[in-house]
Amino acid sequence: MDPLDVSRWQFGITTVYHFIFVPLTIGLAPLIAVMQTVWVITDNPAWYRLTRFFGKLFLINFALGVATGIVQEFQFGMNWSEYSRFVGDVFGAPLAMEGLVAFFFESTFIGLWIFGWTRLPRLVHLACIWVVAVAVNMSAFFIIAANSWMQHPVGARYNPETGRAELTSIVALFTNNTATAAFSHAVTGALLTAGTFVAGVCAWWLVRARESDEARTMYRPATILGCLVALVAAAGLALTGDAQGKLMFQQQPMKMASAESLCHTETDPDFSILTIGTHNNCDSVTHLIEVPYVLPFLAEGKFDGVRLDGVKDLQEKYEAKFGPGDYRPNLFVTYWAFRAMIGLLAIPALFALVALWLTRRGRIPDQRWFAWFALLTLPTPFLANSAGWVFTEMGRQPWVVVPNPTGDQMIRLTVDQGVSGHSAGLVLTSLILFTTLYAGLAVIWFWLIRRYVVEGPLEHDSEPAPPKPPGDDEIAPLSFAY
Amino acid sequence: MALHDFWFIALAGLFLGFFVLEGFDFGIGMLMKVFGRVAKGDREQHQRAVLNTIGPVWDGNEVWLITAGGAMFAAFPGMYATLFSGLYLPLLAILLSMILRICAIEWRGKIDDPRWRGWADLGIAVGSWVPAVLWGVVFAALVRGLPVDADKQIHLSVTDLLNPYTLLGGLATAGLFAFHGALFARLKTEGPVRDDATRFAARLALPVTAVVAAFGVWTQLAHGKDWTWLILGAAVIAQLSAAMLVWSRGGDGWAFVATTGVVAAVVALLFAVLYPNLVPSTLNPEWSLTVENASSTPYTLKIMSWAALIFAPLVIAYQAWTYWVFRQRISAARIPASIGLSRRPT
Numbered sequence: 001m002d003p004l005d006v007s008r009w010q011f012g013i014t015t016v017y018h019f020i021f022v023p024l025t026i027g028l029a030p031l032i033a034v035m036q037t038v039w040v041i042t043d044n045p046a047w048y049r050l051t052r053f054f055g056k057l058f059l060i061n062f063a064l065g066v067a068t069g070i071v072q073e074f075q076f077g078m079n080w081s082e083y084s085r086f087v088g089d090v091f092g093a094p095l096a097m098e099g100l101v102a103f104f105f106e107s108t109f110i111g112l113w114i115f116g117w118t119r120l121p122r123l124v125h126l127a128c129i130w131v132v133a134v135a136v137n138m139s140a141f142f143i144i145a146a147n148s149w150m151q152h153p154v155g156a157r158y159n160p161e162t163g164r165a166e167l168t169s170i171v172a173l174f175t176n177n178t179a180t181a182a183f184s185h186a187v188t189g190a191l192l193t194a195g196t197f198v199a200g201v202c203a204w205w206l207v208r209a210r211e212s213d214e215a216r217t218m219y220r221p222a223t224i225l226g227c228l229v230a231l232v233a234a235a236g237l238a239l240t241g242d243a244q245g246k247l248m249f250q251q252q253p254m255k256m257a258s259a260e261s262l263c264h265t266e267t268d269p270d271f272s273i274l275t276i277g278t279h280n281n282c283d284s285v286t287h288l289i290e291v292p293y294v295l296p297f298l299a300e301g302k303f304d305g306v307r308l309d310g311v312k313d314l315q316e317k318y319e320a321k322f323g324p325g326d327y328r329p330n331l332f333v334t335y336w337a338f339r340a341m342i343g344l345l346a347i348p349a350l351f352a353l354v355a356l357w358l359t360r361r362g363r364i365p366d367q368r369w370f371a372w373f374a375l376l377t378l379p380t381p382f383l384a385n386s387a388g389w390v391f392t393e394m395g396r397q398p399w400v401v402v403p404n405p406t407g408d409q410m411i412r413l414t415v416d417q418g419v420s421g422h423s424a425g426l427v428l429t430s431l432i433l434f435t436t437l438y439a440g441l442a443v444i445w446f447w448l449i450r451r452y453v454v455e456g457p458l459e460h461d462s463e464p465a466p467p468k469p470p471g472d473d474e475i476a477p478l479s480f481a482y
Numbered sequence: 483m484a485l486h487d488f489w490f491i492a493l494a495g496l497f498l499g500f501f502v503l504e505g506f507d508f509g510i511g512m513l514m515k516v517f518g519r520v521a522k523g524d525r526e527q528h529q530r531a532v533l534n535t536i537g538p539v540w541d542g543n544e545v546w547l548i549t550a551g552g553a554m555f556a557a558f559p560g561m562y563a564t565l566f567s568g569l570y571l572p573l574l575a576i577l578l579s580m581i582l583r584i585c586a587i588e589w590r591g592k593i594d595d596p597r598w599r600g601w602a603d604l605g606i607a608v609g610s611w612v613p614a615v616l617w618g619v620v621f622a623a624l625v626r627g628l629p630v631d632a633d634k635q636i637h638l639s640v641t642d643l644l645n646p647y648t649l650l651g652g653l654a655t656a657g658l659f660a661f662h663g664a665l666f667a668r669l670k671t672e673g674p675v676r677d678d679a680t681r682f683a684a685r686l687a688l689p690v691t692a693v694v695a696a697f698g699v700w701t702q703l704a705h706g707k708d709w710t711w712l713i714l715g716a717a718v719i720a721q722l723s724a725a726m727l728v729w730s731r732g733g734d735g736w737a738f739v740a741t742t743g744v745v746a747a748v749v750a751l752l753f754a755v756l757y758p759n760l761v762p763s764t765l766n767p768e769w770s771l772t773v774e775n776a777s778s779t780p781y782t783l784k785i786m787s788w789a790a791l792i793f794a795p796l797v798i799a800y801q802a803w804t805y806w807v808f809r810q811r812i813s814a815a816r817i818p819a820s821i822g823l824s825r826r827p828t
Contacts, residue, residue: 056592063588066541067581073551074577077566084566085634088559089778093786096556099549100793108542108801115538119807159779164559167782420567421635430574437578441585448592455823482533482591 001424004416007079010431012393014071016386017438021065021445023385026140026187027194028058029106029133031229033126035222040126046218053457054198059114060448064441066107071434079427083400083418090156090167091146094174098142105135140190141183148179150401151392152251158410165401165411181247182392185240189388192233193381196348199226201453203355203365203374209456210364218457220359227352234349241342242298249299249308252402254318255395257311258331259338260295261285264310271295275335282312282331322403322412329397337391344384351377485783486773489557490760492790494753496553500546501617501655502745507540509663511583511610512656513682515603517667520678526599527814528675533587533606534817535670538808540587542801544580556786560634560776561760568628568636568761572620572643576613583609594822614659615652619643621752622651622697625705630763630771642764647700654697657690658748662741665724669734672811680731687725694721694744698751705755713754717747 032054039047073095076084084091112120113128120128149156155172156165167173199222206219249256257263260272263282270287271294277284296306309317311328318327351373358365396402403412514532521528536543555562566573586605590598623643628636664686668679698714706714720743727737756762760776763769777783 059588060592063585066544067584070544070548070580071577073548073555074566074573076555077562078570078573079567081563081567084555084559084563088555088562089782092552092554092556092559092562092778093782096549096552096786097789099545099552100789100797103548104542104545104793104797104801107545108539108797108804111538111541112804112807115808166779167785170785422567422570426570430570433574433578437581441581444585444589448589451593451823451825451827454827458821482530482537482587 001428003422003424003427004419006424006427006431007419007422008415010079010427010434011075012390013431014068014075014434014438015393016389017442018065018068018072019385019389020382020442021061021068022140023186023190023193023382024061024197025058025065025190026136027190027192027233028054028061028197029129029136030191031194031198031225032058033129033133034225036126036129040122044217046214046221049457050218050222053452055113057197057201057449057452059110060445060452062110064445067441068438078430079420079422080400080418081420083413086164086413086418087150087401088164090149090153090165090173093167093170094142094146094149098139098146102135102138102142106132106139109135137187140187141179144183144186145174145176145179148176148182149173151182151396152176152178152247153401153404153407153411156408156411158408160410165408177247178244178251181240181244185237185244185388188233188236188240189381189385192230192237192345192348193385195226195229195231195233196351196377196381197226199223199230199352199355200374200378202226204371204453205456206359207365207368207371207374210366214457215364216362220362220364223355224359227355230348230352231356234345234352237345245298246301251405252396253309254311254314254327255329255334255392256299257309257314258329258334258395259391260308261287261331261335262308262310263312265308265313266310267307268292268296268304269308271298272335273339285331321409325398325414327398329395334391334395337387337394340387341384341391344380344387347380348377484773485780485787486557486777487758488787489553489777489783490753490757490773492787493550493553493557494749495794496546496550497753498746498749500543500550501749502742503539503543503546505659505745506663506666507536507543508610508614508659509661510536510667511587511606511663512614512660513663513667515607516682517675517678518603520681521814522674523814526596527817528678529603530591530817530820531671531675531812531814532667533590534812535667539801539804541584542804544584553786553790557778557783558760558771558773558776559778560771564630564634564636564761564771564776565624565628568630568638569620569623569643570638572616576616576620579609579612581609583613591820591822593825594820595825598825611656614656618652618655618697619648621655622648622701624761625701625752625756627762627764627770629765630761630769631765632769634769634771636761647704650693650697650700654693654748657686657693658741658745661686661690661724662738662745665728665734665738665741669738670811671813673813673815675814676734676811680728683728683737687728691721691725694748698748701751701755706751707755710751710754713747713751717744717751720744720747 032051035047035054036051039051109128109131113125113132116125116128153165154176155167155169157168159166202219202222206215206223209215209219261275262269263285270290270292272287273289273291275285275287277286293303296303299308300306315327319325358370398414399412400415400418401411401413403409510532514529517532518525518529582605586602586609590602626647628642630636661683664679664683668676668683671679695718698717702710702714720740724737724740724744727733727740758773759770760773761771
């Protein structure tokens with residue numbers, strides 16, 4: 001067994017796992033902040049109950065996102081120490097700033113929010129959840145800026161004396177066009193996840209509790225809010241994804257060629273929807289269903305006259321430039337992950353349209369299929385997020401730092417150059433331990449979320465908290481969370 | 483002072499913040515079950531009172547570690563790469579136990595069921611004991627030196643990590659955190675829980691003073707510089723003051739300030755004896771990683787310095803405010819019933 005493969009599996013598993021929980025955190029924090037704001041402004045208890053209800057679900061989820069995030073920061077040094085040595089001067093800065101500028105805020109203010117219901121004035125308490133909402137998004141920006149530097153290194157030069165990449169402009173690193181595109185795409189993805197989550201859960205309750213007052217006062221408005229967020233996010237994902245795709249055609253043509261399983265350089269190739277064959281052997285790929293005009297538009301925004309490089313030609317080009325080696329990603333994974341990401345987007349968008357139609361002008365839907373549709377839609381944005389990251393990370397293989405076509409060509413690193421010199425057994429031990437622990441925690445996470453969703457907003461959450469904090473002389477109970 | 487020296491101090495400061503703050507979180511987690519066992523009255527209420535003393539703050543405290551890790555990556559990538567890959571297994575154990583602890587604390591109250599809480603308590607205990615011991619072992623092993631070769635790689639043998647000195651280090655941090663945690667519980671609770679906390683602290687005071695002093699003196703004699711005697715002296719004085727205050731049933735606040743001083747002085751001592759090395763090599767002093775040969779470029783350090791100078795005071799300010807907001811003591815008697823759900827829908 002190759003320690004490189006085991007290390008890659010570990011990074012893949014721990015990262016995809018981490019990013020199951022993170023988009024819900026990033027997207028749900030602003031939605032809860034909106035719910036609480038509506039409550040503070042209108043004094044409508046329905047929005048208070050929604051805030052508490054989704055707040056609890058948020059916290060169950062937040063714990064796992066935080067817990068698995070620490071691993072992310074440590075495993076660069078543990079499993080990818082040569083990578084860390086090569087990029088640390090550049091890559092460390094956004095990670096450290098993430099802690100200092102964003103993560104401190106979100107972790108401190110989430111504590112204030114959880115325990116401060118009866119301790120803080122209403123507006124200060126409201127401000128706490130807004131701080132969390134902004135900080136989680138800033139976290140995302142710093143981490144994606146770091147990741148985007150690996151996709152498209154800018155603001156750095158190679159120092160032959162130290163043999164490493166060195167930062168020359170932090171501004172260039174943070175204004176990397178790859179970073180701004182990827183950040184807006186990831187954040188809209190998070191909003192889609194959270195919007196669908198709110199809409200799905202509330203739509204299910206809407207049908208379930210259709211006879212109650214709550215259906216009209218609470219579940220219907222929350223369903224509509226979630227659907228609107230999901231629809232805007234879905235449109236945003238198409239736009240930001242398109243912008244990111246156009247950049248990738250320039251910055252990482254190999255990734256986009258493998259997204260299409262486009263083996264040979266062609267002018268105006270068709271967009272492939274279904275292929276059969278062994279993808280990694282280019283010659284046996286048969287494109288069954290194809291659509292013209294789409295691919296040239298995705299690449300350059302026009303319908304013809306676009307010449308796109310194929311995997312085989314790029315491979316020859318890279319060999320001439322960077323020496324012998326296999327520069328092709330796993331085409332099967334990139335091709336299908338790309339399609340899964342786009343295809344899965346249609347389900348929450350369709351659900352949101354159906355839900356908005358069924359709830360139009362005060363209607364309360366009673367169709368059982370609609371309740372099922374709501375539940376089945378819930379996992380789709382999570383899967384789409386995972387598919388997107390699998391595509392973008394697998395698509396840059398074998399590189400861990402992809403050479404920037406217009407940058408310093410010496411700033412490049414393949415995964416086998418970046419991995420630590422551990423034995424396969426050692427890394428396998430940690431892989432097994434992480435996977436086992438993570439699997440167990442995922443089961444509990446799912447069970448807890450399900451349990452809280454099925455229970456719905458609780459009765460004792462219908463009493464809004466006293467708006468004023470107690471005086472110093474009286475010892476009022478905290479709003480106990482533990 | 484060169485920027486890499488400043489960043490050595492900044493890194494020490496981040497770890498200091500982590501151990502001072504998370505130190506009592508670990509202590510609370512280590513002792514929570516014990517509080518339940520000795521409780522006269524409702525055990526569960528006692529345990530919840532203790533856990534809720536760190537409720538609003540433990541998550542923010544943990545970020546000191548995240549930031550310390552990030553700062554090490556940014557300021558001393560050579561240290562980050564060599565140390566983290568070299569100390570693979572202890573760091574893995576720390577990570578796994580901290581994951582367990584975060585989920586156990588956050589999920590404990592979500593289901594109102596004794597068996598559920600039992601598992602969460604186990605997670606909290608394991609997740610607090612293991613890092614409390616291992617951080618001491620890891621830092622002692624680092625100060626003692628690791629087999630860094632000419633290629634900056636560490637091939638760790640068992641005795642590099644586990645030997646009398648590092649085990650004493652683990653005992654010292656675990657003892658110190660438990661003592662620190664007991665004094666935090668004493669400061670933040672009232673009634674029977676506070677009485678229990680005082681008794682724990684009184685019992686821990688002597689053995690903890692002994693192991694901390696032994697570890698400090700060994701560190702100083704084996705690796706110290708002349709001026710680090712001062713830090714050791716400060717640690718010992720602070721520890722003795724804490725012990726005296728506990729035995730004389732003196733001020734809760736001052737006793738806690740004293741153990742804060744002990745933790746801070748111990749971290750300062752470890753970093754001071756380390757300087758100017760980051761990872762001393764036991765194979766050849768030439769191969770040691772130092773603040774000069776393992777640091778980032780002056781440009782990166784300058785950017786990081788600006789970020790730290792602007793944001794670190796802000797972080798300290800709002801974290802201090804959090805402690806002020808939750809300054810009231812907690813009593814087991816006033817804790818309302820659990821708002822967790824039953825295991826099955828009723």
